[in-house]
Amino acid sequence: MYQDKIEEIKAAIAAADANTAEELEAYRMEFISKKSVVGQLFGMMGQIPNEEKRAFGQLVNGVKNLADEKFQALIEKVNSSTSKSKSREIDLTLPPSNQQLGSIHPLTATRQRIIEIFERIGFNLSEGPEIEDDWHNFTALNFPENHPAREMQDTFFIEKNPDIALRTHTSSVQVRVMENQKPPIRTLSPGRVYRNEAISARAHCIFHQVEGLYVDENVGFADLKNTLYHFAKEMFGKGTKVRFRPSYFPFTEPSAEIDITCLICGGKGCNVCKGTGWVEIGGSGMVDPNVLENCGIDSKKYTGFAFGMGIERITMLKYQIKDLRLFTENDARFLKQFSPLMT
Structure with a gap:
């Protein structure tokens, strides 16, 4: 039964996407945090028969690694998008600001x-x-x-x-x-x-x-x-x-x-x-x-x-x-x- 649950979560991770910091945080809450679906899988360990715990643990760790790798990829994507957006906001034709520096007391x-x-x-x-x-x-x-x-x-x-x-x-x-x-x-x-x-x-x-x-x-x-x-x-x-x-x-x-x-x-x-x-x-x-x-x-x-x-x-x-x-x-x-x- 838990194999179907794991496959379902893996599919959700593969389909997940993020283009903003808010969407990135939503992904983290769903798949990375302690209360995420992956975290819930670790909580099921006590319900698994002893002879199956080793195989179950390997599967859950695989899902966790998959979620972490996807999270890092999404972070790079969002940061890259934000950097390009900021660079487009800078008007290089404007004169430099006339901001005054501090002086010696x-x-x-x-x-x-x-x-x-x-x-x-x-x-x-x-x-x-x-x-x-x-x-x-x-x-x-x-x-x-x-x-x-x-x-x-x-x-x-x-x-x-x-x-x-x-x-x-x-x-x-x-x-x-x-x-x-x-x-x-x-x-x-x-x-x-x-x-x-x-x-x-x-x-x-x-x-x-x-x-x-x-x-x-x-x-x-x-x-x-x-x-x-x-x-x-x-x-x-x-x-x-x-x-x-x-x-x-x-x-x-x-x-x-x-x-x-x-x-x-x-x-x-x-x-x-x-x-x-x-x-x-x-x-x-x-x-x-x-x-x-x-x-x-x-x-x-x-x-x-x-x-x-x-x-x-x-x-x-x-x-x-x-x-x-x-x-x-x-x-x-x-x-x-x-x-x-x-x-």
């Missing part, structure tokens, strides 16, 4: 430019972890425990572990470099940092810094000034002026804030520079001897300078952007404005 472009400027004068690149311990983020940088100076930076501490935090500056990378490398050291540390601040047009809880460090024998404040003069003129133009204002940072002494002439008003005074003609771009100073000693460097033999700048601040000045939040909102209308600037 302005923060990335500024970061690359800063790195390029300092690499040309001998600085190498160094990076470190964004989750830091208290020693590298504070203590080694001359922040005594419970000292008010720690309140200068609102920190994101890791829950249940007050000694682990998201780094508040990339100075922690400089500590790691000084711990693992002997002078002379000349390194640049760009990276993302975190501070617990309210998000506004001029502040964000996540931003980017680039910090530089130079440690060697007989390094003086004049070396720091000349380095930053060079950077400002390369980054903002040869007519840019730089000034230093006395300031305080726990890890440098003496310390100074860095100002450049306002790029919007050319130093004449405007709302951006609050009528002064100057805008701040970062902080700097001579590395405090305590920091050198904390990192295992002889402060009687070596001196050094350090500086730090916000990449967002540099980008805002260079491209006259007035809202810091635009950098993280992924607004295509904002980003596409920089396509011609990044080439």
Whole structure:
């Protein structure tokens, strides 16, 4: 009896055809799937007498192979038909589409430019972890425990572990470099940092810094000034002026804030520079001897300078952007404005 059923299925397979993906799926459901007529044949194995099971199994396997071979042939037929159909739909006489490609993010472009400027004068690149311990983020940088100076930076501490935090500056990378490398050291540390601040047009809880460090024998404040003069003129133009204002940072002494002439008003005074003609771009100073000693460097033999700048601040000045939040909102209308600037 089952021989007639098998012959009937073989005839149905031979007669089957498919010209579309839908018809191909219908064939698969009828002859290939577990619930297909071929699958039902395998389910009949328990009803076949033991002496006939071997012959029955060979016949069913033959039907299964026949169904699979036909399925592959139909797949090739449908794919070939679809490919020819698509090729006929393409009009080769049409002009190419004017689809615009993406551009480099302005923060990335500024970061690359800063790195390029300092690499040309001998600085190498160094990076470190964004989750830091208290020693590298504070203590080694001359922040005594419970000292008010720690309140200068609102920190994101890791829950249940007050000694682990998201780094508040990339100075922690400089500590790691000084711990693992002997002078002379000349390194640049760009990276993302975190501070617990309210998000506004001029502040964000996540931003980017680039910090530089130079440690060697007989390094003086004049070396720091000349380095930053060079950077400002390369980054903002040869007519840019730089000034230093006395300031305080726990890890440098003496310390100074860095100002450049306002790029919007050319130093004449405007709302951006609050009528002064100057805008701040970062902080700097001579590395405090305590920091050198904390990192295992002889402060009687070596001196050094350090500086730090916000990449967002540099980008805002260079491209006259007035809202810091635009950098993280992924607004295509904002980003596409920089396509011609990044080439």
